[in-house]
Amino acid sequence: MIANKRITMYVLILMKENVSMGVFRRSDGNILELSRDELVAIFEAARGHPAQLLIRILWETGMQVREAVALTVGDVDTVHRKIRIVNTREACLRRGEHRSNGKRGKPERDIALPSVLYYPLCRAVHGRCTDEFLFFSRDPYCPFNARTIEILVRQLGRRLRIDGLTASAFRDTFILHNLRNGTSRAPLQRHLGFLNRQPxxxxxxxxxRGTLNADQMALSLEMRA
Structure with a gap:
């Protein structure tokens, strides 16, 4: 695994100038923002668990748990450095669910593979069949249950005394980091799979602050660090 010093802050789009992180706020309602030190501590606390890399992917990409557990080896394209996230219906079928609980379905999308995850993911997929699940406990053709990951994250939170830690905190932290650093909403919306900008x-x-400037200067997703 990557050493502590290699753990970086999940930058979706690298700005041309260094941008301040702004005033860090701990939590507000159902939003929980995690610090860099807390992310490192969570990663280390999960050492030895087969879902350790999955947990890191959540904060490095802003992916949802149910999207991450549905990933197969074939969804990771190390040549073009991208990750495919299948549509909601396909993800449900992969997880063994026969319906999407009435939620609006998300179309399939590709996201950039963060450079900090490149080598860990190369090792994770090396020599494996493309239809195997990327993350599993015992059987590579049987994925983790999303609830299992949620329980694990809560356990890590209690161990580290991080009040109210849930998997959604990783997504919250990813989104807030990008908004603070001037990432335009349009590419961020596509990356996260939001159907509109309401979220x-x-x-x-x-x-x-009020509405962010959707035209704020930022580099493209393909030029991320």
């Missing part, structure tokens, strides 16, 4: 409102409220 950003609660994060903007948390940051204490």
């Amino acid at each position: 950003f409102k609660r994060y903007e409220s948390y940051l204490g």
Whole structure:
């Protein structure tokens, strides 16, 4: 695994200038923002668990747990450095669910493979069949249950005394980091699979500012560090 010093802050789009992280706020309502030190501590606390890398992917990409557990080896394209996230219906079928609980389905999308995850993922997929699940406990053709990951994260939170830690905190932290550093909402929306920009409102409220400038200068997703 990557040493502590290699753990970096999940930057979706690298800005041309160094941008301040702004005033760090701990939590607000159902949003929980994690610090760099807390992320490192969580990663280390999960050492030895087969879902350790999965947990890191959650904060490095902003992916949802149910998307991460549905990933197969074939979804990781190390040549073009991208990760495929299948549509909601396909993800449900992969997880053994026969319906999506009435939720609006998300279309399939590709996201950039973060450079900090490149070698860990290369090792994770090396020599494996493309239809095997990327993360599993015993059987590579049987994925983790999303609830299992949620329970693990809560256990790590109690062990590290991080009040209210859930898997959604990783996504919250990823989104807030990008909004603070000037990432435009349009590419961020595509990356996260949001169907519209409504979900950003609660994060903007948390940051204490109004509507962000959708045209703010940022590099493309393909040029991330």
